[in-house]
Structures are given as structure tokens and as C-alpha cells.
Amino acid sequence: xxxxxxxxxxxxxxxxxxxxxxxxxxxxxxxxxxxxxxxxxxxxxxxxxxxxxxxxxxxxxxxxxxxxxxxxxxxxxxxxxxxxxxxxxxxxxxxxxxxxxxxxxxxxxxxxxxxxxxxxxxxxxxxxxxxxxxxxxxxxxxxxxxxxxxxxxxxxxxxxxxxxxxxxxxxxxxxxxxxxxxxxxxxxxxxxxxxxxxxxxxxxxxxxxxxxxxxxxxxxxxxxxxxxxxxxxxxxxxxxxxxxxxxxxxxxxxxxxxxxxxxx
Amino acid sequence: xxxxxxxxxxxxxxxxxxxxxxxxxxxxxxxxxxxxxxxxxxxxxxxxxxxxxxxxxxxxxxxxxxxxxxxxxxxxxxxxxxxxxxxxxxxxxxxxxxxxxxxxxxxxxxxxxxxxxxxxxxxxxxxxxxxxxxxxxxxxxxxxxxxxxxxxxxxxxxxxxxxxxxxxxxxxxxxxxxxxxxxxxxxxxxxxxxxxxxxxxxxxxxxxxxxxxxxxxxxxxxxxxxxxxxxxxxxxxxxxxxxxxxxxxxxxxxxxxxxxxxxxxxxxx
Numbered sequence: 001x002x003x004x005x006x007x008x009x010x011x012x013x014x015x016x017x018x019x020x021x022x023x024x025x026x027x028x029x030x031x032x033x034x035x036x037x038x039x040x041x042x043x044x045x046x047x048x049x050x051x052x053x054x055x056x057x058x059x060x061x062x063x064x065x066x067x068x069x070x071x072x073x074x075x076x077x078x079x080x081x082x083x084x085x086x087x088x089x090x091x092x093x094x095x096x097x098x099x100x101x102x103x104x105x106x107x108x109x110x111x112x113x114x115x116x117x118x119x120x121x122x123x124x125x126x127x128x129x130x131x132x133x134x135x136x137x138x139x140x141x142x143x144x145x146x147x148x149x150x151x152x153x154x155x156x157x158x159x160x161x162x163x164x165x166x167x168x169x170x171x172x173x174x175x176x177x178x179x180x181x182x183x184x185x186x187x188x189x190x191x192x193x194x195x196x197x198x199x200x201x202x203x204x205x206x207x208x209x210x211x212x213x214x215x216x217x218x219x220x221x222x223x224x225x226x227x228x229x230x231x232x233x234x235x236x237x238x239x240x241x242x243x244x245x246x247x248x249x250x251x252x253x254x255x256x257x258x259x260x261x262x263x264x
Numbered sequence: 265x266x267x268x269x270x271x272x273x274x275x276x277x278x279x280x281x282x283x284x285x286x287x288x289x290x291x292x293x294x295x296x297x298x299x300x301x302x303x304x305x306x307x308x309x310x311x312x313x314x315x316x317x318x319x320x321x322x323x324x325x326x327x328x329x330x331x332x333x334x335x336x337x338x339x340x341x342x343x344x345x346x347x348x349x350x351x352x353x354x355x356x357x358x359x360x361x362x363x364x365x366x367x368x369x370x371x372x373x374x375x376x377x378x379x380x381x382x383x384x385x386x387x388x389x390x391x392x393x394x395x396x397x398x399x400x401x402x403x404x405x406x407x408x409x410x411x412x413x414x415x416x417x418x419x420x421x422x423x424x425x426x427x428x429x430x431x432x433x434x435x436x437x438x439x440x441x442x443x444x445x446x447x448x449x450x451x452x453x454x455x456x457x458x459x460x461x462x463x464x465x466x467x468x469x470x471x472x473x474x475x476x477x478x479x480x481x482x483x484x485x486x487x488x489x490x491x492x493x494x495x496x497x498x499x500x501x502x503x504x505x506x507x508x509x510x511x512x513x514x515x516x517x518x519x520x521x522x523x524x525x526x527x528x529x530x531x532x533x
Contacts, residue, residue, distance in 0.1 A: 050492070102438070119506075142415075144443070
């Protein structure tokens with residue numbers, strides 16, 4: 001595959017105490033590609049994203065990013081760390097963990113500031129990200145005073161402010177109202193058009209269908225069950241039913257996800 | 265105290281604490297005199313006033329500083345009744361244990377007696393000194409806290425050469441106290457909604473112990489996730505904070521005025 005950004009070779013991860021997080025996952029992702037990680041609860045979606053973000057290191061197999069073998073030692077190299085962090089942004093599932101700064105403006109500025117950008121550039125990025133997510137009115141607010149949905153918008157904005165080449169989004173539509181979820185879909189589509197790479201972990205198969213073309217399906221045993229184009233997965237009702245990824249209403253009413261622009 | 269009333273008390277206290285904090289932040293957002301002054305200048309000026317109140321041996325100097333603190337409260341659009349209530353609720357807590365015995369134990373001229381115990385003039389002055397000193401100190405501290413947003417107050421500590429990592433740790437403690445208080449409140453609410461009648465004492469103790477354990481585990485997990493979230497956005501062990509802005513004319517003016525006042529009071533007292 002040309003322009004491979006992420007290359008996982010038989011990657012496994014075990015948490016302390018021997019609990020399995022991921023088992024024997026082999027997959028590649030190219031620059032500009034968009035993949036959705038689907039799977040039931042506890043299948044390893046979040047673990048996979050944390051490995052892709054160089055926060056967890058595989059306990060089995062190898063993980064290459066930008067052509068380099070990722071290890072704690074490699075990321076301890078400041079120059080490579082900066083390159084990696086500039087290019088990869090992760091939205092955490094637990095937004096409270098991600099929003100550690102005293103105000104929303106500080107939160108959006110944290111990443112750009114750590115990367116050593118100048119004050120003017122930081123201000124521009126903060127304002128642009130706030131504008132994109134419609135959270136300009138929240139800039140002076142404290143994270144503890146925000147609702148769940150507002151917190152998620154701020155957390156997404158913090159990744160937008162980083163402006164990475166690769167977006168890793170863990171359950172981005174959780175707690176979002178339908179309007180904001182649609183707005184997020186539009187934003188992600190514009191990111192895709194700008195050539196960004198995207199990996200989304202989600203339970204929302206409709207959302208996954210709108211913004212990605214490749215589905216990576218993890219099973220309850222933390223193994224990769226399927227990795228192919230979304231149409232093939234969506235057509236496999238037996239697989240989706242077995243993994244509990246679709247609801248009864250979806251099975252009865254939907255044959256494929258409908259793009260936002262097709263909805264009238 | 266039964267566990268049910270313990271749960272209710274904690275629910276009330278947790279909610280009240282969050283509401284009090286949000287109310288204090290609302291005062292800090294008003295457009296008043298102290299709110300307009302940079303937190304670094306404000307901290308320096310109010311600290312100088314605090315030092316005068318603590319070192320002077322002239323009670324009238326303390327009274328003047330206290331009067332200034334009330335004037336500053338009014339100029340900062342703080343509700344004076346609420347301010348006085350907040351300050352004077354604290355004062356007995358800090359002073360009663362020392363001031364009351366001092367009334368009777370300080371040798372000197374007897375002015376009155378209660379139950380056969382003599383109150384001396386020197387004892388009265390000593391108690392008045394202590395109470396006024398503490399009231400003034402609490403007033404000044406309350407002014408600082410009420411008129412400054414917490415993150416800016418913590419940021420101002422950097423002006424006093426407090427290391428950046430200490431400021432960050434304090435900021436995060438303040439940020440995550442809300443998360444943990446809300447989590448505890450949820451635990452207690454869930455328990456309240458699912459318990460009918462009184463449980464045996466042993467079950468209640470077990471619940472409290474488990475809650476404490478779960479809170480500890482959750483806070484450790486949260487700490488780990490926060491660290492990972494920081495690393496994910498470029499933190500490499502050396503925290504980079506926002507550039508420090510220069511002080512303005514108003515801030516320098518405040519420092520000059522407070523230091524002038526403090527100097528005059530010290531010279532007089």
C-alpha cells in the first residue's frame with residue numbers, strides 16, 4: 001500500500017493483570033484514508049486508538065507510524081516526538097480527562113503551546129477551532145461549568161486547534177445533539193477533502209458510514225474480524241447482528257447509511 | 265450520625281460547595297475596581313495590606329485597614345452584607361479558642377466578672393486586638409478570592425516565583441475537585457435512590473468503605489488518563505504556559521497607592 005501512515009503487524013496489547021485489550025491485529029492505513037473502528041463494548045476500540053496515538057505500546061507484534069517502529073524509546077526522542085504529536089491528534093472518550101485546563105480558551109491553546117507555536121499563531125488557531133465548532137461564546141468558561149455535549153465540542157476543538165494530519169476520534173458523537181452531530185459530520189467531510197487521515201472509533205454505524213469508507217470490525221475476543229470497504233460490511237447483516245452492532249429498527253429500515261447531503 | 269443522614273449531608277454540602285464556587289466566580293466577572301486590576305498587582309498590594317494588619321501594634325491601624333477593605337469591597341461591587349457575613353462567620357472559628365481565655369487569664373485591671381472569673385482591661389484589649397486582626401486578614405483574603413478568577417489567581421503565583429509545575433498541579437487540583445465531587449454526589453444519589461428503609465450498620469459501613477475505595481481508584485484512573493491526554497497533545501515533561509503579559513498603568517498605580525498607604529500606616533503606627 002502506498003503512503004502508509006500506520007502499519008500494525010500482529011499487534012496485541014495486554015493490560016496489567018493480563019486482561020486482553022487487543023489480540024493479533026494486522027492492518028494498514030494510508031495517508032488520506034478514513035477508517036471506522038467498530039465493535040461491541042470491550043472489543044478494544046479505545047485500546048487500538050491509544051496504540052495508534054503512541055500512548056500504549058504493543059505488548060505483542062509491531063506498530064509502525066510514518067515508517068518508524070513506535071516504542072517508548074523512539075518517542076522519548078524529542079524531535080520525533082514533536083513530529084509525531086504535530087501529526088496525530090486523539091479525541092479521548094472520557095472528555096473530562098482531556099479537558100484539564102482552567103478555561104476553554106486555555107484548553108484549545110494547550111496543544112499548540114506545547115508544540116512551541118508563537119502567540120499569534122496560537123490565537124489564530126484557537127479562534128478558528130472555536131468558530132468551526134460554534135463554541136466561541138464558551139472560550140472564557142470553565143470546563144466544569146459545561147454540559148456533556150459542550151465538553152465534547154471543546155475536546156474536539158482542542159484537536160482541531162492542533163491541526164494534525166491524522167485525526168483519531170474516540171466516540172466523537174457521544175452526547176452530541178443531532179444538529180451538532182450533523183455539523184461535526186460536515187467538518188469531518190471537509191477535513192477529508194483537505195486530505196486528512198481519519199480513524200473513528202464508534203458504535204454509531206450511520207455516522208461511520210457518513211465519514212469513512214473503510215470499516216475495521218473488532219470482535220468480543222479483541223481480534224480483527226473484518227477490515228474492508230464499508231459497503232461489504234453493511235451488506236453483511238449476519239456479521240453485524242452477531243456482533244450486536246445494529247439495532248432491530250436499523251435492520252428493518254436501512255440498507256445502507258445515507259449521506260447527510262442525500263437527506264431531504 | 266446515621267449513614268442516611270451522612271449521605272444527605274454530603275449531598276447537600278457537595279451541591280452547596282459547587283454553587284458557592286460558581287457564585288464567587290460570578291462576582292469575579294463583575295466590572296469593579298479590584299476585578300480590573302491584574303491579579304499579580306492585586307496580590308502584591310493586598311499582601312502588603314495584610315502584612316501591616318499582622319505586624320502593627322496599634323489597633324487603630326488595623327481598624328483603618330479593615331475600613332479600607334470594606335471600601336474596596338463596595339468599589340468592587342461585592343454585596344456588603346454577604347461579604348460581612350462571609351468574613352464574620354470565619355472569625356469566631358479562628359479566634360474563640362484564644363480570645364475567650366485571654367479575657368480572663370490576662371493579668372491587669374479588673375473591669376467586670378462572669379461567674380466569679382474576672383475580665384481585665386488588658387484581656388479585653390488583647391481579645392479585641394486578636395479579633396480585629398483576624399477579621400481584617402480574612403477580609404483581605406476574601407477580597408482577593410472573590411474578585412479574582414481562580415485560574416488567574418493561580419497564574420499570579422508565578423509572579424511570586426512559584427515554580428510552573430506547582431501552579432499546574434494546583435490548577436488541575438482545582439479543576440478535578442469538581443469532577444470528583446460530582447462523581448461522589450452521583451454515587452450518593454444512586455445509593456439513595458436504591459435503598460428503601462434503614463440498612464444494617466455493617467452494610468452501611470461497607471458501603472462507605474467501598475465508596476472511598478472506588479473514589480480512590482477512579483481518581484487514579486482519571487490521573488492516568490489526564491497524563492495521557494497531556495502527552496497526546498505534545499507535553500514532553502516540560503510544561504509551557506502562556507506568555508506573561510506586562511502590567512498596565514492601572515496596575516502600577518494600584519501598587520504605588522497601596523504601598524504608599526501601607527508605608528504611611530506603618531510610620532504612623
